[in-house]
Amino acid sequence: MKHPRARAVRFLSCVTLCALSACSTTSDKPTQPAVAAPAPSAVAPDVQGKQYYIFGEVSAQGAQAFDGDTTVFEAVTRAQPRKDSANLGRVRLIRADPRDPMEWTIDLLHIMQTGDSSQNLHVQERDVIYVPPAAPVEPKR
Secondary structure (H helix, E strand, C coil): CCCCCCCEEEECCCEEEECCCCCCCCCCCCCCCCCCCCCCCCCCCCCCCCEEEEEECECCCEEEECCCCCEHHHHHHHCCECCCCECHHHEEEEECCCCCCEEEEECHHHHHHHCCCCCCCECCCCCEEEECECCCCCCCC
């Protein structure tokens, strides 16, 4: 029985592929049910050996492995900001492009308090993240 939407395709007069698993072909030879090909999957970018850098008031300073899909919030969290001295309200992301250098100040406290992740930029290879120290509080006299 031929399905109304089934399409049979013949290659080199010996292989018949069907769009559905059970369909008829133009050949009198019995055919095997078609096997669905696996869906194409997203291929991860080649990030082996790529890095970004984080400095300032974090425990894990220096070069960090770049996995291709990291936000500033995730990068700072992985680097373990110092609870007593990190100013998470003024984290800087520096993209040092020789032709078009860019710098953003990101308020991670705002992201944590409100859930607004519009400032939570994606890190790119060779970006520098700086977590500044909190302003020292001078004792009242």
